[in-house]
Amino acid sequence: EAGVTQSPTHLIKTRGQQATLRCSPISGHTSVYWYQQALGLGLQFLLWYDEGEERNRGNFPPRFSGRQFPNYSSELNVNALELEDSALYLCASSFVNLNIQYFGAGTRLSVL
Amino acid sequence: SQQGEEDPQALSIQEGENATMNCSYKTSINNLQWYRQNSGRGLVHLILIRSNEREKHSGRLRVTLDTSKKSSSLLITASRAADTASYFCATGQNRDDKIIFGKGTRLHILP
Numbered sequence: 001e002a003g004v005t006q007s008p009t010h011l012i013k014t015r016g017q018q019a020t021l022r023c024s025p026i027s028g029h030t031s032v033y034w035y036q037q038a039l040g041l042g043l044q045f046l047l048w049y050d051e052g053e054e055r056n057r058g059n060f061p062p063r064f065s066g067r068q069f070p071n072y073s074s075e076l077n078v079n080a081l082e083l084e085d086s087a088l089y090l091c092a093s094s095f096v097n098l099n100i101q102y103f104g105a106g107t108r109l110s111v112l
Numbered sequence: 113s114q115q116g117e118e119d120p121q122a123l124s125i126q127e128g129e130n131a132t133m134n135c136s137y138k139t140s141i142n143n144l145q146w147y148r149q150n151s152g153r154g155l156v157h158l159i160l161i162r163s164n165e166r167e168k169h170s171g172r173l174r175v176t177l178d179t180s181k182k183s184s185s186l187l188i189t190a191s192r193a194a195d196t197a198s199y200f201c202a203t204g205q206n207r208d209d210k211i212i213f214g215k216g217t218r219l220h221i222l223p
Contacts, residue, residue: 042215056210098204103154
């Protein structure tokens with residue numbers, strides 16, 4: 001069974017540009033979570049999607065947005081990139097909320 | 113504010129020794145989970161302990177939960193070099209709320 005897959009692995013952008021990160025959950029999982037992990041720091045919760053709806057959102061500006069598709073895959077969009085957006089972005093999926101989360105390998109976003 | 117806080121922030125021990133790290137949280141929880149992250153990669157789930165459980169084992173891992181003190185501990189016995197990683201606790205209050213991760217404990221096993 002395939003695990004959580006994220007693409008791309010690395011992404012290099014310049015300030016002001018937009019970034020799109022993608023995540024495919026484990027088959028059968030309806031919940032998808034996005035986290036930001038700046039270098040050497042913990043995970044900051046970004047977004048939680050379930051059954052195509054945004055269920056919860058972390059303390060991030062509106063330029064961080066996303067969506068979940070009918071096949072439960074998800075996309076994270078970051079508009080008007082700033083230098084401090086450089087981080088590892090992790091996606092996780094679970095069968096139901098509060099259950100075990102399975103993580104992808106992450107997308108490392110570098111903003112120059 | 114952060115729900116889970118791990119302690120210590122960093123820990124270095126000799127291979128073969130036991131490693132203990134702690135997690136404190138602020139509000140009531142449904143369950144508490146521990147995850148491991150190897151350098152710059154995705155997290156791997158280790159153990160989930162429910163609020164009505166006090167102790168749980170998995171191989172060399174032992175997790176305790178004290179809801180009266182709002183704290184949990186993760187014990188890794190007979191540590192190995194492969195245990196070098198960051199360890200995070202994560203807490204969830206209810207099914208409609210997000211899971212919150214702590215800042216993690218960086219564990220380094222010395223040969």
